[in-house]
Amino acid sequence: MRKSTGYAAAVAAIAIGSALPFMVVAQTPPKPSVRLADVMSALQSRHSKLWTAAQQRNWELAAYELEQVKAGLADAIGLYNDIPVTNVTMIDGPLKSIDGAIAARSGPAFTKAFGELTAGCNACHQSVGRGFIVMTIPTMSPFGNQSFVPSVGQGKDISRR
Numbered sequence: 648m649r650k651s652t653g654y655a656a657a658v659a660a661i662a663i664g665s666a667l668p669f670m671v672v673a674q675t676p677p678k679p680s681v682r683l684a685d686v687m688s689a690l691q692s693r694h695s696k697l698w699t700a701a702q703q704r705n706w707e708l709a710a711y712e713l714e715q716v717k718a719g720l721a722d723a724i725g726l727y728n729d730i731p732v733t734n735v736t737m738i739d740g741p742l743k744s745i746d747g748a749i750a751a752r753s754g755p756a757f758t759k760a761f762g763e764l765t766a767g768c769n770a771c772h773q774s775v776g777r778g779f780i781v782m783t784i785p786t787m788s789p790f791g792n793q794s795f796v797p798s799v800g801q802g803k804d805i806s807r808r
């Protein structure tokens with residue numbers, strides 16, 4: 648729906664006039680431009696944030712980041728048709744264990760499950776000829792602009808929903 652509206656608008660813009668030559672660029676309808684490597688880069692951020700949040704025992708943020716990881720994996724699977732099913736199911740178990748660890752607010756259970764998740768990331772990379780992309784347990788957070796410490800009153804907005 649949106650695409651055709653955009654396209655119609657582009658055509659209309661061209662019809663309005665050659666006086667606006669820069670609009671002609673809009674003649675080609677936009678192509679879907681999500682690249683798997685970009686989805687993976689976002690996934691890398693979430694993998695890191697998930698770890699950092701759990702280290703700070705910010706379980707609410709950890710739960711949120713876990714959802715982002717799941718969504719990123721779902722996007723990746725949608726984009727990449729040749730992914731062996733076993734690689735997807737390998738990730739499933741660790742994701743469920745992380746869910747459980749967050750619900751139980753258990754640091755040790757989280758650490759174990761996160762290690763398994765990371766091994767799952769690497770198993771898929773190896774199986775698709777990307778064994779040179781090696782994920783590790785984060786040693787530090789690159790996100791100096793985000794606090795991972797639980798804050799007072801956190802979660803008020805969410806419980807209102």
Ligand code: HEC
Pocket residue numbers: 682683684685687688690691694716723727730731734735738764765767768769771772775777780782
């Ligand atoms: C089912 C397969 C699969 C799983 C699972 C997977 N990846 Fe990937 N990943 C890929 C593929 C394929 C590429 C290479 C994409 C390309 O070359 O376009 C990739 C590339 C990457 C890259 C490189 C991106 C860049 O531009 O530098 C990172 C980082 C990455 N993955 C992180 C992760 C993390 C973190 C996880 C686990 C939470 C994960 N991946 C799980 C298949 C997978």
